[in-house]
Amino acid sequence: MAxxxxxxxxxxxxxxxxxxxxxxxxxxxxxxxxxxxxxQNNLRNTSNIPxxxxxxxxxxxxxxDRLISASAxxxxxxxxxxxxxxxxxxxxxxxFGDLVELxxxxxxxxxxxxxxxxxxxxxxxxxxxTKSGLDYTNSSISLSGVSFKLKSQNIFVFxxxxxxxxxxxxxxxxxxxxxxxxxxxxxSDGISKFKLSTTLDxxxxxxxxxxxxxxxxxxxxxxxxxxxxxVINYIPPEVQDTENFNxxxxxxxxxxxxxxxxxxxEYFTLKKYRSDQSLTTPDSIKFEGSINLHDPDxxxxxxxxxxxxxxxxxxxxxxxxxxxxxxxxxxxxxxESTDDDGGSTSKLTTESEEVSIGELTFLDGNNSxxxxxxxxxxxxxxxxxxxxxxxxxPIQIQDGSGNKESYYLxxxxx
Numbered sequence: 001m002a003x004x005x006x007x008x009x010x011x012x013x014x015x016x017x018x019x020x021x022x023x024x025x026x027x028x029x030x031x032x033x034x035x036x037x038x039x040q041n042n043l044r045n046t047s048n049i050p051x052x053x054x055x056x057x058x059x060x061x062x063x064x065d066r067l068i069s070a071s072a073x074x075x076x077x078x079x080x081x082x083x084x085x086x087x088x089x090x091x092x093x094x095x096f097g098d099l100v101e102l103x104x105x106x107x108x109x110x111x112x113x114x115x116x117x118x119x120x121x122x123x124x125x126x127x128x129x130t131k132s133g134l135d136y137t138n139s140s141i142s143l144s145g146v147s148f149k150l151k152s153q154n155i156f157v158f159x160x161x162x163x164x165x166x167x168x169x170x171x172x173x174x175x176x177x178x179x180x181x182x183x184x185x186x187x188s189d190g191i192s193k194f195k196l197s198t199t200l201d202x203x204x205x206x207x208x209x210x211x212x213x214x215x216x217x218x219x220x221x222x223x224x225x226x227x228x229x230x231v232i233n234y235i236p237p238e239v240q241d242t243e244n245f246n247x248x249x250x251x252x253x254x255x256x257x258x259x260x261x262x263x264x265x266e267y268f269t270l271k272k273y274r275s276d277q278s279l280t281t282p283d284s285i286k287f288e289g290s291i292n293l294h295d296p297d298x299x300x301x302x303x304x305x306x307x308x309x310x311x312x313x314x315x316x317x318x319x320x321x322x323x324x325x326x327x328x329x330x331x332x333x334x335x336e337s338t339d340d341d342g343g344s345t346s347k348l349t350t351e352s353e354e355v356s357i358g359e360l361t362f363l364d365g366n367n368s369x370x371x372x373x374x375x376x377x378x379x380x381x382x383x384x385x386x387x388x389x390x391x392x393x394p395i396q397i398q399d400g401s402g403n404k405e406s407y408y409l410x411x412x413x414x
Contacts, residue, residue: 077135091124173211
């Protein structure tokens with residue numbers, strides 16, 4: 001449909017417009033230029049965060065305060081407030097709103113507090129923030145005993161599958177990371193830590209715990225290009241249950257409940273079994289039903305792994321019953337315990353909490369199982385009487401002539 005202001009004006013000799021925004025709005029309708037501006041430079045948009053530290057588990061961690069070396073600190077009062085300038089020894093990415101802290105200043109101790117960064121120089125070597133209600137000027141504050149820290153806030157880090165580059169080549173322990181390589185975020189908690197992989201959803205690059213980085217002021221640069229799927233995700237979902245669904249009226253309560261759910265999830269994810277990483281737990285595990293054990297790479301079928309000896313001396317991977325790997329031995333899980341009295345208190349023991357016995361046969365011909373104190377049609381039992389037991393197992397006893405009689409085995413857990 002034609003629009004009255006569409007195209008070039010004849011009375012201006014079809015002069016080319018010098019304002020592309022106006023041209024786009026004329027051609028496609030008012031507001032089109034603003035809409036297109038949101039995806040301007042889409043494929044070149046990035047988000048940067050500075051390196052903080054490596055934790056004891058080899059994660060890139062942002063959960064601790066970062067001590068930043070300063071070469072100079074100065075203040076400039078304007079009669080009401082004081083602007084503080086910190087010159088860094090090495091450039092470091094500090095952004096608007098970052099929480100920083102000064103400690104150890106002796107000339108004016110009221111400067112020893114936390115601040116919100118207001119701006120930083122383009123070369124990232126100077127950072128500025130304001131002390132309200134103080135008029136104090138000092139062009140050269142002594143650095144003796146002074147510390148300058150970036151406070152941890154645990155608000156956000158990159159998440160799984162994000163594509164990340166580094167601002168420069170970096171060596172972390174024995175690992176070399178290069179500037180022009182695409183890395184993928186894995187094992188991120190979405191709050192304070194993550195690892196990197198060279199492939200999407202691949203294994204994390206192994207970095208020794210508490211390693212140091214050289215240089216230690218590099219940046220992680222995430223690619224923030226927007227694709228069709230992100231636009232689709234932004235569309236509000238269709239409400240299909242119009243009777244029971246509604247948007248919350250208590251926003252604060254909803255936020256509190258959401259925070260509680262997040263904290264619960266963070267706790268329980270440490271207890272759950274995951275397919276993307278190993279998990280060690282001291283908790284007892286009980287199974288109901290069958291367990292399927294797969295070895296698609298035939299890892300356990302070569303060398304010493306066949307005899308349960310792992311490559312590092314630890315047991316080979318698998319499911320174990322006691323100290324024996326399942327399906328790698330025909331060992332009987334029952335152990336005979338014989339006492340010195342000749343066997344009156346001997347017993348079979350197993351580490352399993354639940355057992356199922358098909359046929360238990362004593363065929364050694366040496367009276368390996370003897371039932372005493374029972375005669376034909378007796379009403380009382382003499383001999384050894386069970387004084388305590390926790391379970392009973394129904395069995396049938398067959399004599400040498402093939403006659404069967406029902407009895408119960410009285411057993412205990414210890």
